[in-house]
Amino acid sequence: MAAINKMNNGLPRRQFLDYFLSVGLATVLVAMLAPIGAYLWPARKRGGAQDVIDAGPIKDWRVANARNFQVGGHPFAVIRISESEFKAYSLACPHLGCIVQWDGPTRTFKCPCHAGVFSQDGKVVSGPPPGPLLAYEVIVVGDNVKVRVPPV
Amino acid sequence: MNGYATEFIIVAAVFFQCGRLQPASASSCESCHAETDPDLVERVRSSVHAQVGCHGCHGGNPNVQAESAMFDDTSFKGKPGRKDIPEFCGGCHSDVRRMNPFRLPTDQLAHYRTSKHGEQLFGAGDENVAVCADCHGSHGIKRPKDPASSVHPTNVPATCGKCHADAATMSKYKLSAAHPADYERSVHAHALRVRKDLSAPTCATCHGNHGAVPPGVRQVSEVCGSCHIREALAFSNSPHAGATAAGKMKACISCHSNHAILHPTEDLLRTACQDCHKPADGKALQVRDEFRVGFGQLRRDISSVSDELQKAAARGFDVGEAQVQMEEAKTALIALTPAQHALNLADLSKVQRENSNRLDQIRQSIREKIMSEGIRRLMFVPIILFLLALSISCAAKRAEVDQNHGRD
Numbered sequence: 065m066a067a068i069n070k071m072n073n074g075l076p077r078r079q080f081l082d083y084f085l086s087v088g089l090a091t092v093l094v095a096m097l098a099p100i101g102a103y104l105w106p107a108r109k110r111g112g113a114q115d116v117i118d119a120g121p122i123k124d125w126r127v128a129n130a131r132n133f134q135v136g137g138h139p140f141a142v143i144r145i146s147e148s149e150f151k152a153y154s155l156a157c158p159h160l161g162c163i164v165q166w167d168g169p170t171r172t173f174k175c176p177c178h179a180g181v182f183s184q185d186g187k188v189v190s191g192p193p194p195g196p197l198l199a200y201e202v203i204v205v206g207d208n209v210k211v212r213v214p215p216v
Numbered sequence: 217m218n219g220y221a222t223e224f225i226i227v228a229a230v231f232f233q234c235g236r237l238q239p240a241s242a243s244s245c246e247s248c249h250a251e252t253d254p255d256l257v258e259r260v261r262s263s264v265h266a267q268v269g270c271h272g273c274h275g276g277n278p279n280v281q282a283e284s285a286m287f288d289d290t291s292f293k294g295k296p297g298r299k300d301i302p303e304f305c306g307g308c309h310s311d312v313r314r315m316n317p318f319r320l321p322t323d324q325l326a327h328y329r330t331s332k333h334g335e336q337l338f339g340a341g342d343e344n345v346a347v348c349a350d351c352h353g354s355h356g357i358k359r360p361k362d363p364a365s366s367v368h369p370t371n372v373p374a375t376c377g378k379c380h381a382d383a384a385t386m387s388k389y390k391l392s393a394a395h396p397a398d399y400e401r402s403v404h405a406h407a408l409r410v411r412k413d414l415s416a417p418t419c420a421t422c423h424g425n426h427g428a429v430p431p432g433v434r435q436v437s438e439v440c441g442s443c444h445i446r447e448a449l450a451f452s453n454s455p456h457a458g459a460t461a462a463g464k465m466k467a468c469i470s471c472h473s474n475h476a477i478l479h480p481t482e483d484l485l486r487t488a489c490q491d492c493h494k495p496a497d498g499k500a501l502q503v504r505d506e507f508r509v510g511f512g513q514l515r516r517d518i519s520s521v522s523d524e525l526q527k528a529a530a531r532g533f534d535v536g537e538a539q540v541q542m543e544e545a546k547t548a549l550i551a552l553t554p555a556q557h558a559l560n561l562a563d564l565s566k567v568q569r570e571n572s573n574r575l576d577q578i579r580q581s582i583r584e585k586i587m588s589e590g591i592r593r594l595m596f597v598p599i600i601l602f603l604l605a606l607s608i609s610c611a612a613k614r615a616e617v618d619q620n621h622g623r624d
Binding site: 078081082084085088089091092134135136137138139156160161162163176177178179191192194 | 411413415443444445446529535536537538539540542543544546547550551553554602605606609610612613616
C-alpha cells in the first residue's frame with residue numbers, strides 16, 4: 065500500500081521513469097554502436113577468410129594421409145604427398161559428380177560409382193572420368209596448412 | 217662482322233630447314249601431277265605423310281624429270297591393287313626401325329590379318345572388304361587425333377558406316393546395315409556427340425580397329441566390362457553369369473541390346489526381365505520388383521529431401537554439411553546401379569538403410585535450423601514491447617517536462 069501511495073504521490077513514478085529511460089536509451093545507443101564497433105574491430109578470425117580454409121597443423125599429419133573438408137556443400141580433400149608437399153582436390157568426380165575416396169595405400173582417388181581412378185596428381189588413371197579432379201591451391205603457413213577454395 | 221655472320225647462318229638454316237620439311241616441293245612427281253590433279257598434290261602436302269613424299273610410297277625417282285622418274289626407276293610401284301594395299305602400307309608401318317622414332321605400333325598388319333576384313337581379303341580373295349585406305353584415306357591421311365581425320369573418334373561411326381550402313385553391301389555378308397543408325401541412338405553416341413566425351417566408345421572400341429571382329433557371345437561381358445568394370449564384376453557374381461556360361465543368355469546384350477544401348481531406367485527392369493522370366497518364375501520377378509520399387513523410392517526420397525535442402529539454402533541457412541551428406545546419398549544411389557547386376561537384395565537393403573539415416577539427419581538438421589530461426593523471430597516480440605515501452609516513457613517524460621515548464 066505504501067508503494068502505491070508513493071507512486072500516487074508522483075516521486076517514485078518519476079524516478080522509475082527516469083531509470084527506465086536512462087537504461088532504455090543506453091541500450092538503444094549500444095545497439096546502434098555495436099555494428100560500428102564490429103566493423104572497426106580487427107578481423108582476425110572472420111572477414112575475408114571464407115575463401116581460405118584452415119586444414120590444420122602439419123604435426124601428426126602422416127604422409128599419404130588425407131583430411132576431408134567441405135565448403136558450401138562441396139567436399140574436398142587435402143593430402144600430404146611428401147614431407148614438404150600438400151595437395152588439395154575437389155572430391156566431386158568429373159564423370160557424374162559422385163564423391164571419390166582417397167585410398168592411402170595405393171595413393172589414388174577411387175570413385176565408387178564407375179570405378180574411375182585418379183592419381184595423387186588428380187589425373188585420370190583409368191575409368192570413364194573425362195578429366196582430372198579440380199585442384200585447389202595449398203598454402204603452408206608456418207606449421208599450418210591452408211587451402212584457397214574458389215568462391216561458392 | 218659477327219652480326220653479318222649470324223644473319224647468314226640464320227638465313228642458311230631457314231633455307232636448309234625448308235628444304236628438309238618440304239622435299240616434295242622439289243619432286244618431279246608434284247610438278248607433273250599438279251597439272252592434272254592439283255587437289256591431289258595439296259592433299260598430300262597437308263597430310264601426315266607430307267615429309268614422306270610421293271616416292272616414299274610409290275617409289276620412282278623424284279629428282280628425274282618427266283616420265284623417266286617412273287618408268288626408268290626399278291623402285292617405282294605405281295598405284296597398288298586393293299589386295300596389295302595392306303602390305304603396301306605395312307611396308308613402313310610394320311617396320312619397327314622406321315616406326316620407332318614416331319612411337320607408332322607396328323602390329324597393325326598382323327592384327328588386320330586376323331580381322332574379318334583381313335580373313336576375307338587374304339583368305340577368300342574378296343577385294344570388296346575394307347583395306348587401310350578405306351578407313352584412313354589414301355593421300356590426305358591425317359593423324360587420328362586430328363578432328364578432320366576419318367578415324368577421329370567423332371568420325372569413326374561414319375567411316376565404318378560407309379560400308380556397314382549400306383544395306384546392299386551388307387546383305388552380301390548377311391549382316392545388318394542398321395548398326396550405325398542404332399549406335400547414333402545409343403547412350404555411347406550421346407556421350408560422344410552431346411557431352412563431347414572423346415573417350416566414349418565408338419565402333420572400334422568394342423570391335424577393335426585393325427583386328428576388327430564381332431565379339432563372341434561369351435566375350436561380350438568382357439568387352440563391355442573393359443569399361444563397365446563394376447557392372448561386370450557384379451554380373452560375374454550373379455545367377456546370370458552361370459546362364460551365360462551355359463549359353464542360355466547373351467550376357468549384357470540380353471537386357472541392354474548391343475548397338476542401340478539406351479540410357480538404362482527403372483523401366484528397363486520391367487521390360488527386359490519379362491523377355492526371359494515368365495510370370496510363373498515368381499522368385500526372379502520378385503527380386504526384379506524389389507529392385508524396381510527400391511530404386512524408385514530411393515530416387516523419390518533423395519529428390520524430396522533435395523528440394524527441402526534447396527529451399528533451406530535459399531532462405532540463407534548454412535547447409536554445407538547437409539549438402540555433402542546429400543552428395544553421399546546420391547553417390548550411394550549411383551553406385552547401386554552397377555552393383556544391382558549381382559541381383560543381391562542385400563546390396564539394395566544396405567543402401568536403403570544408409571541413405572535413410574543420411575536423409576533423416578539432413579531433415580533433422582534442416583528442422584533444427586528452421587526452429588532456431590523461429591526462436592529468433594520470436595525474440596522480436598520482447599524487443600518490440602521494449603521499444604514500445606520506451607516510446608511511451610519518452611512521451612510521459614515529455615508530458616512531465618511540459619507540466620514542469622507550465623508551473624514555472
